[in-house]
């Protein structure tokens with residue numbers, strides 16, 4: 001590594017695994033460093049933010065970002081993606097069409113949340129489509145014995161929720177917005193509330209009791225927190 005996690009303002013969660021909390025919407029971006037391959041998880045809310053993540057990730061990893069996983073099609077997680085156009089992009093099956101057909105809504109939603117309209121316009125115009133659609137689970141080999149699991153555990157927060165599991169000590173689970181710590185989980189018009197608790201059951205099954213769970217927004221939590229949030233969502237939406 002050319003800079004340390006501390007120097008860069010990123011939080012190290014396990015060896016070679018970190019996350020950064022982006023300004024304004026407190027959206028998480030994750031980083032997994034392999035050997036000759038580097039995975040970024042989510043791309044920030046604008047082209048400038050995506051470029052910042054690319055630069056910081058490269059400095060941390062000592063290698064360019066080769067893979068990008070998008071956890072779901074919300075503006076604060078995807079609008080920086082075009083700044084990482086050289087990466088192989090992964091998303092839950094259907095994410096590509098959701099992004100292609102939902103451009104106007106994506107732009108409107110970003111502006112509603114306070115993003116500058118021109119910044120939103122530029123990012124939506126440049127938006128890239130994921131090349132790799134994950135249904136079920138997909139193992140990604142990042143070299144040096146580093147394998148991560150991309151798992152389509154949704155729908156829940158959206159119809160296209162992808163999580164990333166990184167074996168290690170601790171195992172790290174990037175949850176996207178299926179889990180939020182800094183506020184109530186956000187259920188917009190594109191949420192699938194009836195399936196959300198089941199998505200969290202699957203997430204807990206895959207991650208286990210000892211994993212560090214990195215929410216889409218907020219501090220790293222444990223399995224007990226995720227289970228409690230699952231039960232609260234089930235009660236909120238009237239599903240078991």
Ligand SMILES: [Zn+2]
Pocket residue numbers: 072074157177
């Ligand atoms: Zn979201």
